[in-house]
Amino acid sequence: MKQDNRQAQLILCLFGTIPVIWLGLLIAPAVSGGLPEIITVFPTAINNPFHIVFCEDSLKTVLIALCAYGMGIGVYLSTRRNYRRGEEHGSAKWGNARAVDKKYRDKRPEQNKLFTQNVRMGLDGRKHRRNLNTVVVGGSGAGKSFNLAKPNLMQANTSFTVLDPKGELVRDTGYLLEQKGYEVRVLDLLNMEKSFCYNPFVYLRDDNDVQRLVTNLFKSTTPKGSQSNDPFWDTAASMLLLALVFYLKYEAPEDEQNFPMVMEMLRAAEVREDDDCYQSPLDELFERLEMKNPDHIAVKYYKDYHSGSAKTLKSIQITLAARLEKFNLSSLAALTAADELDLPSLGEKKVALFALIPDNDTSFNFLVSILYTQIFQQLFWLADHKYGGSLP
Template sequence: MLKKRNYAEYLSKEELMAFSEYRYRTQNNGYGKKTCKIKNFNTSEKAYARMNTQLYSQRVALSLDTRFTQLNLNSIVLGGSGTGKSRYYVKPNLLQSNSSFVVTDPSGELLRSCGKMLEDEGYVIKYLNIEDMSNSMRYNPFNYIHEDADIPLMVDALISNIEGPVKSKGGDSKFWDETSRTLVIAICGYLFETQPMEKRNFTNVVKLMEIMNVVDEDTVEMDELDKLFADLEEADPDSYAVSNYKVIKSAGRGTTAQNIIISTLAIFSRFFKLGKISNLTYKDELNLEEIGQKKCALFIITPQGSTTYNFLAAELYTQLFDILYKQGHANAKKEGTTNVEIKQNVRMLIDEAGNVGTIPHLENIISTCRKYNIAISLIYQNKAQIESLFEKKWEILVGNCETMLFLGGIDPSTVKLISERLGKETITTRYVSNTKGRASSNTVTTQALGRNLMTTTEIEQMKNENCIVFIRSMKPFMDKKYPLEKHPNYKKSGDYSDKNLYIPRRMIRLKRGVLKSLEVYRCDEEEYVHPKYMDKYQDEWDADSDDFAGSESVENKENSEDIEDVLNEKRINMPPEELLKVLNMDMEKSNEAVKVLKGYNPYSEFDMEI
């Protein structure tokens, strides 16, 4: 029976199992042959395209209500080139328009096909175009740094994915990696603690690296970067940036330190001194916080050939997971509950996940994201891609995806995995022997044997229109791939008509004058501002400190409080000139007080208020 809950229809597990027209059975009705049983469907079972579901094949879908199904919505999708990962899985699920979506979009096909339909459904469309950076919304990772603890996460994702000699290979290069990482954290921390938001970007990280001068071990002179951090330490001795910078300086001077700095600078300069990347990352227009609050669709457009700049995609995914988790905890704290679900459910459709790069701690994220109302679909060409990215942790990743969709392929490791997951069936073999002669006889011997439900050869030769779906606690399904043209929203998509194509027309021009104006200043430059004057320290500095020149004087702060007392008290038996002298007020701050003072009557013991 169909069950109604929150105005949406759901199927029980038994009815869901009936969706599969062909489901393999572990039984045998013949000699040495396996059989499939065809299921006849009644009217209610044919209503499989519920909009509140995640689609896997023509007749297999899973409700988004994970409490009802007791299953998470994390999926592993495996399919070789040309098996239809985008057409038969990603596009149908985008047409469902039932979640916020974050989609890896090789070449921009998905945005063009589904963007207009989603926009018409009320979605906010966002896109980061790594393939054509001049036709993109801007993304600045610094925009999502709100505390010191956010900095290592941002830097880890960056260093894990940027190519070059800082890649950790163990041994001495491990030290090399950690030193480079600490240097970048220190400089990012300096920007976060001292600079306004418009000057926090990786272009300025490179500029600060450039003014760092490594000298001989016997030389004690300070370079320009030393002076900046010395000023910061004077303003805030407990600075997180300063503590990391001291680690770098304690590593010593000379050849080793110089090589580390030069290598780190070379790698960062290779990317962030490029005009197109500086222009793309100097400010932020994506507003990632909205994705967990209302229906949004974010398309991350990646090149199909080169993966050189895909570190930006990995960085974005890393920060987005962190943002959504924090939103969940903030909501729970605000409501006084333990429920950390975010307001708007989010589905990550990470197509060509093997080319996105490394998302730090993804195996931990995928094991906990369900309770935050987040679902992740990782789409790979084969098992080898997963193993190369996660090494020994790949089984943890796959084990936390309760659904696997196999669309076809011939990769040996992949078809072996599918064959093993399908399990075995029992077949009966019959041996007949005849003995001729005076004592002729016939002997019939039957024997039960086990064989793989599908051998690797049979999986390789599976029809291109078929797919296999595995769902935890159920027998595997063999079904036809989802027919995109049968989806109720298909006629609204760009695949149906060119009139429905979403054409991004946002061109961001490189303005070197703007970028130049946002550069951070050195100590010897006239525009340089001492860190103690920054807002961060104005908010936190002790007002009793005489060294803090950037705040109001203690006397002025007391005067500000006295102004409020003047307005509230009924007795001011003092001449106006003397009161102004005591309070030391400027006219802008004393307009309201002057109204009281004008009513002063020296012959009355009470003030007159006007």
Template sequence: MSKKKLSKLLALYLPYVVIGLVATNLGEAWRLAVGKELGDKIVSLMDTLPAVFSNPLPSLHPFDLFIGLCCGAGMRLAVYLKGKNAKKYRHGMEYGSARWGGPKDIEPFMAPKFEDNIILTKTERLMMSNRPPDPKNARNKNVLVVGGSGSGKTRFFIKPNLLQCDSKNFPVSFVVTDPKGSIGVECGEALLKHGYKLKFFNTINFSKSMRYNPMAYIHSEKDVLKLVTALMTNTKGEGQGGDPFWDKAERLLLVSLIAYLHYEAPVEEQNFATLLEMLNTMQVSEDDETYQNPVDLLFEDLGKKKPKSFAVRQYKLYKLAAGDICSK
């Protein structure tokens, strides 16, 4: 056993040993007290106590040692029970311990390199790594900035992090909403110098916006269905819809046309402009039921070459639905 452990044990149990040795004198005083009745014993004990304690040495009589052992063990048990059931008080914190954090509090959550952090304030940053040296310091990287108009949300948070650009260890891209239209002007040149490619999407002034072609991201039949679903969902007006037949017919027509453009048309024609041109050429003759518009001819020709084509199958379902409504 090391000296450190031994000193701890002595400091912990020595007081109870001393109490036990002193208590042997109580056993001796009780043993020397005369009287057969309990009351007589207690009265006599008052006389024997001064005489017994006049001798500082403990008694080694078995009965006296037993009394001392019981007193020492009882005192140790009482202290243990009191400590186990004791309430933990935080004096001076009766109304809570919340406080504003400082540089020392945020230090474990910051990366050593400045550029490897999300800038929060002049002295506070948050590491971008999801695997810090100490796992308990890992934090969510989402930051909520709350402030009124003109409080500096853009000036003191968005712009510093944009101008920091990316680090070699954590290359990042930025998606920024710019209602005022000032961030691109003020920070765009710095981003270009760091090798970023800037893309602007302006839903207010289309002359200042780059174009987005959803058809460029179609790679399978599932993508065609997803695009049509998104298109119909976002162009549907408010309120209750009418007969669901029309929605189904619209879905079949759009799926067939977009699938045709994806699988058969040149890349430069795979866009919504071509889709609108196809829709504009789909005239219907009320006098001639055998009339075929240019789109009908396109799918008829494709059906001869590729009868199992996804676009052809969807267009046939659309024509069946159209014929069904005409017969009604």
């Protein structure tokens, strides 16, 4: 568009040379008499515009007129800039709620994200070119749930994943969402016996997913602010856990691919400090796997873990057992033994997933951390490999 404007200006300037040449030829006979003669002759020349007399000063007069015209055009173009008078120190100002709402809202009321009573934004970011990510900061009782979370849940215009301390949101909106065609699923860490089951092993597509799961588990079970003086034990424990998870993923039937079975295998890893040659049931299991497939990834990690002395191996096992100790609880073992959440469906149909956590106990927050990580991984994979980069 800017290039087209420049071409139009150039054409107009070239056409402007025609009247300049004409004017130079009209006044050329009077040039020898100086400015008084030009002023005297000019009215007569204008009254007879086509009475052109060529003389020895004609060429000189036309060239001078064209030079003056060119200088004038140059000055004019050099001053045509986008000046914003009075805005030298910026033009930012407080927005008007009505103007912001009019600019960003969708004409269909149900296809909006609600920010306030008067401001909303359409869900189609390609129309308004704004990010829908929102950070809401407020203390306890500030109205985050009542004024923002609940109204947007009741819009029922997308799938939802909701972190719900105390279960207030699912209690107040769950029935409404079901009536609007949603599948409501609940990971209930308040009453695990009533919860949908969640098994992270179901969502392990490849070796990278296994690595992410173990890394996330160790990171989310590390107390906030703590720093280990010797990371060797955590690193070695993660190698043992990787060996166990890889074994279950590739060698065990589907109903045994879960954390309760990891705990069973860990308990079978007996170490006798007075007998370095002793083989536990777990050692025999991996020995048979090595005979069948020496390059198996589970064997590689197990051999890396098993390269220490019996005393070192015992310490590594204790470190890992401490990380996984909550899976000894029958309630958590039952919750993670199978899977009912079907995370990929969040990107394909109307699903509301609520994660209920105690607001006064962080013991099981690591499971929610794993859940959120796997939700993102599943939806990214689904968008990239099935829907061409964007979920329906």
